[in-house]
Amino acid sequence: MPPAPAGKPLAGKRILLVVSGGIAAYKTPELVRRLRERGAAVRCVLTEAGARFVTPLALEAVSEDVVYRDLWALTAESGMGHIQLSREADLVVIAPASADLLAKQASGLADDLASTLLLATDTEVLAAPAMNVRMWQHPATQANVETLRRRGVRVVGPDAGDMACGEHGPGRMAEPEAIRDAVEAHFGADAPLAGRRALVTSGPTHEPIDPVRYIANRASGRQGHAVAAALARLGADTTLVTGPTAEPDPAGVTVRHVESAREMLTACEAALPVDVAVCAAAVGDWRAAEEAAHKCKREGRDAWALELVQNPDILARLSQPGANRPPLVVGFAAETDAVVANARAKRARKGCDWIVANDVAPGTGTFGGAHNTVHLITGDDAEPEAWPRLAKTDVAERLAARIADSLGEGS
Structure with missing residues (x-):
């Protein structure tokens, strides 16, 4: 594809803009x-609630295209228009x-x-939330946003400030310029890891004892999957090697599913060479010395001594x-005490960067939960960076940005 003309980084890109209900809809013509x-x-899709705040005529005038509103419009839907709308777009933006729409999308x-085209689309989605601060901070909304992020939806904003309802706090829709910048970043106008290769491990491992039982841990895979998605969004050609987890495969990432530590090592070595490896998986330290061919019965024994050997x-x-x-090479250290001291010792012992x-x-609530409180240790003498308690998706974004900065300095 030829480069975009100067000053037109989005030339040739087709954006489907979904405008839902909220006072911030008045900003969408500017967007x-x-x-x-x-x-x-x-091309714009306007919900019934959105039309209370911005008119179809205004959006048609600035987009110079038809504004779509009705799922049951016979002309548009004769060719399954709700599916075609999303298929013809390079990116779906909700602003x-x-x-309400975030809850529908998550559910x-x-x-x-x-909501129908969002369920039917396989096009990537960028959402700009806007609502009252109490609605934004409600656990239901936060859970819905976290669900969507894990499915690959990128979120820009909301900003903090005064609101039309008279309250102050997070919930204001990001400004049109910020949303435009996020769209440009999505298409690689700002892809600092373009041309780089990344390897990420995630999830637990399952170490078989017999055909029925295995040794495992409580890792959910949320953090590793979020890191893989964040690196991919910055342009890296990313391979994710993951143990068994309920997490969906991140969009734009090559995923290798494994069970055991030995399988994970084999998959990691097959993915080399890479520019960065992030080992976020909670790999089992031990496995059974011998895997039984048949289920081990409890009858006839009062105790069971299981011999373990170290995993790679x-x-x-x-x-x-x-x-x-x-x-x-970036490692993770999940610690229950002396967190920084134990992590420093692990860095020295493993030889990672x-x-x-x-x-x-x-x-x-960290292990298996949606949030993380971390310290980034980058050297023997460097003071660790203490990050505040963040959603794991936000931890991933910060870490990916630090990785991009580091690799950029070394190029």
Whole structure:
């Protein structure tokens, strides 16, 4: 594809803009104008609630295209128009993304044109939430946004500030310029890891005892999957090697599903060479010395002595000097006490470049949860970066940005 003309980084890109209900809808004509200035073609879908705040005529005027509103419009739907709308787009943008539409999208509901096309689309989605601060901070909304992020939906905003309802706090829709910038970043106008290769491990491993039982841990895979998705969004050609997890495969990532630590090591070595390896998986340290061919029965025994042997150390293997050692190897250290001290010792022992230390002591809700509190340790003498408690998706975004900065400095 030829490069976009100067000043038109979105030339040839087709944006489907979904406008849902909320006072912030008054900003959408300006958003359409900003996107078209950069060369994009914009087609609008307006919900019934959205039409209370911005008129179809205004959106038609700035987009110079038809505004779609009705799922049951015979002309549009004769060719399954709700599916065709999303298929013809290079990116779906929801602005404003109301609490109602986010909840429908997270739950898979489809009772109007907007929610139906969001359920039917395989096109990537960028959402700009906008709502009252209490609605934004409600656990239901936060859970819905976290669900959508894990499915690959990118979220921009909301901003904090004064609102039309008279309250102050997070919930204002990101400004049109910020949404436009996020769209440009999606298409690689700002892809700092373009041309780079990344390897990420995630989830637990299952170490078989017999055909029925296995040794495992409580890891959910949320953090590793989020890191893989964040690196891919920055342009990296990303391979994710994951143990068994309920997490969906991240969009735009090559995924290798494995069960055991030995299988994970084999898949990691097959993915080399890479520019960065992030070992976020909670790999089982031990496995049964012998895997029984048949289910081990409890009858006839009062106790069962299970002999264990060490699993291969994937982080240490990837950190070993050699032709295939990645320029940057990042490990994770899940600790229950002396978090930073134990993580520093692990970094020295494994030979990796960075360690992300996280506290998984009982009561933190970190192991398997949606949030993380981490320290990034980048050197023996460097003071660890103490990050605030963040959603795991936000931890991933920060880590990916730090990786991009580091690789950029070394190029």
